[in-house]
Amino acid sequence: MIAADSVRFAWRAITAHRLRSFLTLAGIAVGIAAVILLTSIGEGIHRFVLSEFSQFGTNVIGIAPGRIGTRGGPPSGLPTSVRPLTLDDARALERVPGVSGVVPTAWGNAEAQARGRVRRTTIYGVGAAALEVFNMQIAVGQFLPADADEQARSFVVLGPKLKQELFGADNALGERLRIAGQSFRIIGVLQPKGQFLGIDLDDTAFIPAARALELFNRDGLTEINLTYAAGASDQAVAAGAEAVLAARHGRADFTVTTQQEMLATLSNILDILTMAVAALGSISLLVGSVGIVTIMTIAVAERSHEIGLMIALGGRRQTILWLFLGEAVVLAVLGSLLGVAIGYGLALLIRLLLPALPVATPLLYVVLAVASSALIGLLAGVLPARGASRLDPVDALRTE
Numbered sequence: 497m498i499a500a501d502s503v504r505f506a507w508r509a510i511t512a513h514r515l516r517s518f519l520t521l522a523g524i525a526v527g528i529a530a531v532i533l534l535t536s537i538g539e540g541i542h543r544f545v546l547s548e549f550s551q552f553g554t555n556v557i558g559i560a561p562g563r564i565g566t567r568g569g570p571p572s573g574l575p576t577s578v579r580p581l582t583l584d585d586a587r588a589l590e591r592v593p594g595v596s597g598v599v600p601t602a603w604g605n606a607e608a609q610a611r612g613r614v615r616r617t618t619i620y621g622v623g624a625a626a627l628e629v630f631n632m633q634i635a636v637g638q639f640l641p642a643d644a645d646e647q648a649r650s651f652v653v654l655g656p657k658l659k660q661e662l663f664g665a666d667n668a669l670g671e672r673l674r675i676a677g678q679s680f681r682i683i684g685v686l687q688p689k690g691q692f693l694g695i696d697l698d699d700t701a702f703i704p705a706a707r708a709l710e711l712f713n714r715d716g717l718t719e720i721n722l723t724y725a726a727g728a729s730d731q732a733v734a735a736g737a738e739a740v741l742a743a744r745h746g747r748a749d750f751t752v753t754t755q756q757e758m759l760a761t762l763s764n765i766l767d768i769l770t771m772a773v774a775a776l777g778s779i780s781l782l783v784g785s786v787g788i789v790t791i792m793t794i795a796v797a798e799r800s801h802e803i804g805l806m807i808a809l810g811g812r813r814q815t816i817l818w819l820f821l822g823e824a825v826v827l828a829v830l831g832s833l834l835g836v837a838i839g840y841g842l843a844l845l846i847r848l849l850l851p852a853l854p855v856a857t858p859l860l861y862v863v864l865a866v867a868s869s870a871l872i873g874l875l876a877g878v879l880p881a882r883g884a885s886r887l888d889p890v891d892a893l894r895t896e
Contacts, residue, residue, distance in 0.1 A: 510826065521831040523786075524872075527779075528835025528865050529842065535861040536843040538770035540854030545762060556629060556755045557734055559589075559720040559741070563749050579745045580716020583645045583706060586623070588744060589720060592736040594728035597625035599721045600705040604712045606676040608701060610662045617658050618700045619675060621708020629723045637669045637684030640704055648704035652680035657698035659685045675701065676711055730754040770858075782872075825870055832869035836862060 510517045561581050586600035602621040607614055624642035626632065632639075639653055652673050659668050668682050680703060689697040705717065724733040734752045742748045840857060847855045 507826070510823065517827065520790075520827050521834055524828055524831025524869055525835035525838055527782075528832045528869060529839040530776075531865045532836060532839025532857060532862060533842050533846075534773040534776060535770055536839070536855050536857040537846075538766070538773045539858045539861075540856040542763070542766040542770060543856055544854040545766060555723050555726060555728075555730070557722050557724070557730065557737065558753050558755075558758075559722070559737060560751045560753070561716060561719075561749070563751055579749050581720055581741075581750065582716060583709075585741060585744060586705075586717070586720050587645075588740050589722055589737055592722075592733060592740055594724045594733045594736070595722050596725050597628045597723045599623045599626045599629045600717050601626075601719050601721060602705055602708040602712065602714060602717050604708070606711065608658065608662065609674040610668075610671060613662050615658065615661050619708065619711070620700060620702045621705040621711070622702050623705055625723075626702065629721050632689060633687040635685050635687040636667075637682075639684055640702060643704065645704075645706040648706040650678065650680045650707060651683045651704065653684040653686060653702040654682060655686050655698040655700040655702075656688050657696060658701055661699075673701070675703070678707075678711060680707075730756050770861075828869045828872055829866070832866045835869075836866065 559581065561579070581600075583600050586598050589595060589598045599622050604619055605616060606619050607616050608619075620626075622640065624640050627634070627639045634653075635656065637653070640651055641649070643649055652675070654662075654668060654673075662668070662673070663671065668685060671682050673680050673682055686698075686702075703711070709715075709717075722733075722737065724730065731754070734754050738748060738750075738752050741750055839862075843855050843857050
């Protein structure tokens with residue numbers, strides 16, 4: 497039997513029982529659509545989270561007090577034995593080769609008061625390099641000057657939301673802002689930065705790190721962030737920073753994390769989540785495979801007379817086997833194409849109706865879904881097709 501005859505044979509077999517074939521197609525289509533829709537949502541969330549972290553730039557290294565060991569905690573001793581990070585540590589890191597900016601950071605919550613209005617907000621104590629390291633932009637005025645820590649003036653830069661809440665549309669430059677009872681002069685307002693994983697970055701105030709340590713009565717910094725030149729190696733810069741701090745502290749009682757490591761960890765976690773939701777959607781494909789087994793078994797039983805006639809006329813059993821396998825694969829592929837159309841359509845509809853929900857359809861999962869459906873059709877049709885090819889022609893011809 498030539499290939500064209502095989503295709504016509506399979507197509508006539510499918511169209512002869514339209515309702516039954518459609519229900520089988522629908523089972524496969526629902527599975528494919530579920531896989532595409534769930535992976536689209538998972539991939540969209542994946543990209544959204546990575547973009548949230550990348551909005552601060554990609555050449556950032558964070559240093560936190562306390563050593564994170566392989567067991568997820570300090571290696572030994574009491575937490576009080578950890579030496580805090582200091583402003584002197586931050587100044588020492590400026591000499592590390594490749595480092596272009598260092599930001600000592602100490603933050604906390606406090607009440608900000610101006611013009612009779614009070615608002616509790618997040619106060620960040622930072623250095624002059626924070627504008628570069630955190631990839632921020634000034635809308636009005638200027639950022640904190642590069643004063644010596646001992647001579648840091650009581651200046652403050654406001655986030656746009658905090659400025660709007662306290663001063664409305666009025667100009668805030670030069671005004672006084674009281675934070676936890678201390679007076680600061682406003683010298684700048686930042687451009688909107690948006691939210692970071694639910695945290696409003698615009699409802700903030702930035703003051704010199706030395707003033708923040710006094711304000712919150714702390715001995716050490718919350719963390720030190722540094723950035724490095726685009727051509728420098730993040731691992732080399734991180735190793736240099738670790739060597740400098742270890743020499744100052746006498747031991748490595750701190751944790752150095754590059755943004756690339758953090759993004760890689762997040763990416764791995766999100767990839768696992770995406771694969772998990774894809775596996776959940778694939779359960780529907782297994783249901784569809786049951787439908788293919790059922791319809792092919794019924795088809796063999798109904799067409800036993802036809803199969804016996806083909807064998808009696810000289811048809812090879814291998815040809816019978818491939819005819820029924822082809823029919824199962826055609827059902828699976830048609831169902832998968834229908835599922836791809838439905839899945840893409842639903843993903844597009846969600847993107848239009850809920851623009852805040854990130855949706856991105858990964859092509860790899862679409863290809864894998866279609867390929868797996870074809871494989872499922874092939875495997876599901878093996879037993880019925882094998883049974884058809886082994887029918888005895890005399891017994892098959894007697895079948896009514």
